[in-house]
Amino acid sequence: MGGMDTRGRYHVHWGAPETYGERREESALRRSGRTVPDPAYRPFAAVDLAAVDAVLEEFDHDPGRMLEILEATQAAYGYLPIATLKRISNLTGAWYAMIYGTASYYAHLRFEPPTATVQAAAMDAHRPSEATYLASLEAALGGAADHPAPRTQA
Amino acid sequence: MSDLLTTPADWPAILLGRAGAADPTDLDEATRAGAFDGLRRAIRDLGATGTIATVGASGLRGRGGAGFPAGEKWRMAATTEAPRRYVVANGYGADPAAGTDRFLMEADPFSVVEGAAIAAFASGATEAIIAVRSEATEAIRCLEAAIAAAEDAGFLGFDVLGSGHDLNVSVRGVHGAYMLGEETVLLKALEGKRGQPEQRPPYPAERGLHGMPTVVSNVQTLAAVPWIVRHGAAAFEATGRPGNAGTILVRLRTPGGSGIVEVPLGTPLREVVALGGKLPKGRSIKAVLIGGPSGGLLPPELLDTPYDFESLRAAGAHVGSGSLVVADDRACVVDLARLLTRFCAGEACGKTIPCRIGTRRLVEIADRVAEGRPRPTDPTLLADLSADIVASALCDHERLTTLPLASGMRYFRSELDEHLLHSSCPAGVCHPIAMVAAAIPYGRP
Numbered sequence: 124m125g126g127m128d129t130r131g132r133y134h135v136h137w138g139a140p141e142t143y144g145e146r147r148e149e150s151a152l153r154r155s156g157r158t159v160p161d162p163a164y165r166p167f168a169a170v171d172l173a174a175v176d177a178v179l180e181e182f183d184h185d186p187g188r189m190l191e192i193l194e195a196t197q198a199a200y201g202y203l204p205i206a207t208l209k210r211i212s213n214l215t216g217a218w219y220a221m222i223y224g225t226a227s228y229y230a231h232l233r234f235e236p237p238t239a240t241v242q243a244a245a246m247d248a249h250r251p252s253e254a255t256y257l258a259s260l261e262a263a264l265g266g267a268a269d270h271p272a273p274r275t276q277a
Numbered sequence: 278m279s280d281l282l283t284t285p286a287d288w289p290a291i292l293l294g295r296a297g298a299a300d301p302t303d304l305d306e307a308t309r310a311g312a313f314d315g316l317r318r319a320i321r322d323l324g325a326t327g328t329i330a331t332v333g334a335s336g337l338r339g340r341g342g343a344g345f346p347a348g349e350k351w352r353m354a355a356t357t358e359a360p361r362r363y364v365v366a367n368g369y370g371a372d373p374a375a376g377t378d379r380f381l382m383e384a385d386p387f388s389v390v391e392g393a394a395i396a397a398f399a400s401g402a403t404e405a406i407i408a409v410r411s412e413a414t415e416a417i418r419c420l421e422a423a424i425a426a427a428e429d430a431g432f433l434g435f436d437v438l439g440s441g442h443d444l445n446v447s448v449r450g451v452h453g454a455y456m457l458g459e460e461t462v463l464l465k466a467l468e469g470k471r472g473q474p475e476q477r478p479p480y481p482a483e484r485g486l487h488g489m490p491t492v493v494s495n496v497q498t499l500a501a502v503p504w505i506v507r508h509g510a511a512a513f514e515a516t517g518r519p520g521n522a523g524t525i526l527v528r529l530r531t532p533g534g535s536g537i538v539e540v541p542l543g544t545p546l547r548e549v550v551a552l553g554g555k556l557p558k559g560r561s562i563k564a565v566l567i568g569g570p571s572g573g574l575l576p577p578e579l580l581d582t583p584y585d586f587e588s589l590r591a592a593g594a595h596v597g598s599g600s601l602v603v604a605d606d607r608a609c610v611v612d613l614a615r616l617l618t619r620f621c622a623g624e625a626c627g628k629t630i631p632c633r634i635g636t637r638r639l640v641e642i643a644d645r646v647a648e649g650r651p652r653p654t655d656p657t658l659l660a661d662l663s664a665d666i667v668a669s670a671l672c673d674h675e676r677l678t679t680l681p682l683a684s685g686m687r688y689f690r691s692e693l694d695e696h697l698l699h700s701s702c703p704a705g706v707c708h709p710i711a712m713v714a715a716a717i718p719y720g721r722p
Contacts, residue, residue: 257373
């Protein structure tokens with residue numbers, strides 16, 4: 124394998140062809156360390172970052188209070204826009220991956236604007252899986268669970 | 278607030294002795310009933326070392342399920358060199374069907390606050406955090422009001438009771454994951470991190486919150502401390518049974534009724550179950566689920582088992598969340614075990630392979646059995662997989678996830694065999710319940 128340079132000189136290419144850009148398929152580009160366009164990528168929506176800046180100010184930009192920062196951000200925007208997570212990462216110094224990992228772990232944090240169903244579920248005292256568990260437990264017990272107490276203390 | 282069941286007159290009321298006050302946040306009324314006498318005695322008479330010795334001698338064990346000796350934990354935190362220490366009161370109450378911790382914090386917030394203050398004084402901590410479910414707004418309100426009143430009276434804050442010891446107590450609402458009931462997971466949440474357990478040792482008493490020695494105790498454990506300091510270790514040890522001193526809150530659910538009851542450790546299950554009232558006519562007890570979603574299913578023949586840490590472990594259950602559910606003969610044990618395993622697998626954090634994959638395989642086996650399409654190797658596979666998970670698990674959640682199915686196999690083998698060999702459910706409920714149980718997603722919604 125070989126190729127011509129810009130001055131018309133021929134060079135023998137030693138090594139893998141993707142190193143010299145002779146292969147353009149995605150796997151070859153990845154192996155050569157070049158950036159590869161991701162067709163699934165959607166640019167995240169820009170949001171007004173004033174609210175998240177105020178939240179960060181309130182919590183003193185302390186990454187040790189990340190959960191509270193994320194909860195306050197969600198309270199401000201209704202959800203956690205990606206732009207706010209990147210802003211939090213920039214201003215607190217916490218890795219974006221750590222922030223995303225934290226946000227994706229807790230069931231009450233969400234990355235999409237809430238639908239009517241989610242809003243209704245959020246009003247419930249229990250998380251959805253817990254509510255389903257309690258209903259299932261009651262059904263499995265044949266209606267045994269949560270009867271009123273037979274007698275209460277005076 | 279859940280209903281409190283009546284208990285026999287000779288049962289001690291250590292945790293709920295002040296429950297039923299018109300205003301649980303009224304400090305004057307609480308101090309007249311003995312609140313903060315324990316803190317006063319710890320500071321003025323016993324000192325930090327004496328307080329630890331008293332709690333150690335009382336035999337108080339953690340009420341969060343593991344039953345670790347509280348005095349030992351405090352001693353470990355106090356003797357670990359560190360610039361600062363913390364006390365974390367675990368009031369998360371992960372089991373959605375229990376609610377005992379929440380009940381205690383609403384009924385007598387001062388006992389929890391005073392217990393945390395004594396633990397902080399004894400272990401040398403200057404900050405105590407009471408972690409509560411964010412949804413438990415009433416409990417948070419009660420605790421915050423109690424803390425504010427105690428600070429105004431000089432029981433908390435700067436130079437507590439003239440001891441020279443400063444103590445800041447705060448309430449932190451956490452929510453979003455079942456696993457937050459586990460102590461290292463709770464500490465991660467308090468640090469603002471993803472809630473996954475850590476390998477122990479080092480224990481949190483050596484390296485916990487922000488890398489500092491941290492006493493993590495259930496709120497019930499801390500609420501018993503003022504009583505111990507006030508009445509002495511011997512009085513506490515005299516309640517319950519040897520090695521299992523004191524009382525514990527139990528959320529009882531039976532077909533006859535349900536409520537919360539304070540039970541001396543070592544009480545036979547039969548006496549506890551009887552507090553729930555009579556079963557409906559023509560019904561009989563089929564199984565007792567003890568310990569919450571990851572609890573064990575015991576048959577009625579074991580109702581004489583004492584309700585304590587070792588006896589329940591030996592029988593194949595555990596104290597766990599303090600939940601005790603009685604299933605009558607309408608329930609199918611296989612389906613119940615499947616439901617519990619499915620919930621536990623869905624709530625697992627997935628940090629380790631036994632947790633991430635093993636628990637899901639358990640659910641698949643249970644699904645096959647309950648849905649009448651078992652494989653001949655399923656019982657062996659279930660036993661082997663359970664043993665592997667228990668042997669290689671990182672935290673108790675994954676270890677205990679195996680309990681519902683394991684105890685079901687141990688005590689209800691004939692019912693399981695009916696499912697395995699004849700694809701039939703003796704209780705006749707598997708298929709309808711299967712549809713309901715299948716609605717619980719594996720992952721969090």
